[in-house]
Amino acid sequence: MPVPPTPTTRLAYNANGLRSLDVHDAVRTLADLGYDGIELSLNHQHVDPWTFSAADAERLRATLADTGLTACSLATGDPHLLGDSPFEPALVDPDPAERARRLDLLQRGVRAGVLVGVPLVVFSSGRRRPEVSAAQADAWFDEAVAVLLDTLHESLDAAGLPRGSTVLGIEPEPDFHYRTNAEVAAVLERTGSPDLWLSQDLGHCVVVEDDALASLERHLPVTRHLQVEDIADRVHAHLVPGDGDVDFDAVGAVLASGFDGWISVELYDHDPVHREAARRSREFLREAFPTLRGSGTTLDLTAAGPLRERVAVSSGSSRS
Secondary structure, eight states: OOOOOOOOOEEEEEGGGOTTSOHHHHHHHHHHTTOSEEEEEOSSSSSOTTTOOHHHHHHHHHHHHHHTOEEEEEEOOOTTTTOSSTTOSOTTOSSHHHHHHHHHHHHHHHHHHHHHTOSEEEEOOOOOOTTSOHHHHHHHHHHHHHHHHHHHHHHHHHHTOOTTSSEEEEOOOTTSSSOSHHHHHHHHHHHOOTTEEEEEEHHHHHHHOSSHHHHHHHTGGGEEEEEEOBOSTTOSOOBOTTSSSOOHHHHHHHHHTTOOSEEEEOOTTOGGGHHHHHHHHHHHHHHHOGGGGSOOOOOOGGGOHHHHHHSOOOOOOOOO
16 A cells, blocks of 8 residues: 655744844745745734735735745734733623724734735634633634624625635634633534634643643644744743754654644744744754655645544533
């Protein structure tokens, strides 16, 4: 029996670690360092949710085309876009006006992502306050997801783009309402939308999951994107791959079993040393991950749907 080929992944770098550069210089820097893509960041320096226009998107697409770099996703998790309190307000805030502020920001992010043509827009739940029950937070989050899916479909239709060319990803985050892969998988099951996926973060898995490798592998069928960084002592502080405790060889073996999405390095605290951090990350990961050693041909991410159907993912979690 022939041995199935090892899937090919491509490597990007999250622009939240390049905040001292404008978005065009960030693209050029990553291309110069040998990256395949950039994970754009919704922030004032790069994709400003209040000013980003169709003309801005056209200029950004031109820079991407000139460099050969791909915008693989748009991350919307900048902590201070709505004020001085990090990540506040949340989609599960008890104040409906505050929830509406966050939802409006994310809708702007979805529209910007469609303008640029990214295949994925990523968001998170935010923190749940003690006075809010898990069930109530789930209900508010589901309402927000329904609005974001409507915004996505309206934006794609207005741009003349097919459904599925951009989808949404939910990222679990330590200390947020949804902190584990299983909790996000439960949202996907409730929603049942082909345009809603899990966006995993390897470091977050290490911090919050009982068995990070098992969770990573179990949830690959519903994962569209994987962020990576190193972690030491299960403390949520992003480190250059190779500087912490993560067994990247073991992670690479899991990814070789069937993941063909994008991998992006997220080092938001390394902007002052971004070139060195990005260079070291790429060199280390290309050694650790066999899937990054392939041909580098363009992936058809819109064809990932059948993978989602091969394994039924159970939520497997209880929340109080």
